[in-house]
Amino acid sequence: MIVAAPSPALYEGRQGHYAGAVSRLAAFAADVGASWGLYTLGLGAVSLTVALATGRTFSVNRNQIPTLIVLVVWEFMYFAYQWALNGKTIGMAAMGIQVVKADGTPLTARQAVVRTLVFPLSIAAVGLGFLGILVQRERRALHDLVAGTAVIYSWDARAARLRWLARQGPETAIHR
């Protein structure tokens, strides 16, 4: 499989720089997919267990309120736990970005919880809370400003370029 080379400009590296809107949006999309996927799997497992244990089928339509509560708790756990653990969710890890304190140090569990609680507010009102990622000087959204956090690139672009060069081998590299 031939994959295009990372741009030579990436040689500079971006580690520690404020992450931009597209990377963050992609990470969020990946997280939504991952959390929903896990939630669905969990729901399926619960249904199966209930069916095996009681002989009755578990229907989401008949248990909308409990299912919604579980979903909210699950989403809260998904984000808060991962941010508190190492500042990144599955999607953020995939996109090479990380949440840190505004000063660049690792965020605290309290900040992770506050960020998770305020996060829905950024989505509300047609996502106006996210506008800060584009217009704010430090690319901080509403939930970042409230929790005192920032999102940075944690991906080592220079190492990625070296990996790419290593894969090409001497023949390709000479003609590059």
Next chain:
Amino acid sequence: MGHCRHASVACGLGQFEVSPNPINDRFERVAQSIAERVARLVIDSIDLNAIMERVDVDHLVSRVNADAIVDRVDVEKIVERVDVEKILERVDVNALVERVDVRRIVDQLDIESLVAQTELGSIIARSTSGVAAEVLDVIRAQGVGLDDFFARWTNRILRRGPDSLPLGPRTLVPTAPLASATPLDGSTDGSGQ
């Protein structure tokens, strides 16, 4: 010693030549002993340190033809006589290494060509996780490129210079303005044209 032909006492302390003049032998021996004693007294009374203090060594050295001296030195022979092992034993290698600016040396290395053209590259390639990591690298690079694109356009719309914006938290990115970062798509402005 041609100048000693007549005044033999001035020729040094060791051996005194006998004057060819037909002077009395006894008188000559007396004169010789007197000369010896006088010469010793004179030499004893000389303060060599005081004389050396008055000598302009720099001036003296400047008159020395160092090249001519070096030409006469057989360096090979000197090197042969040097016991390198013994010298190395006396060198504190750890202290020497501590004084080396490794970062500066590494900066001078062309790591890219090193990785691309040597066995080191294949070692790195084997040690990485392969296609999945490669795809992830490209997706991230695309993301960063698009981030920059949108950031440049936003800055244009808001009429603010990228130099005035911080690159990252101070503890992580202490210096360097945003403008120094080259656009990922290789373009010179945000339009991508």
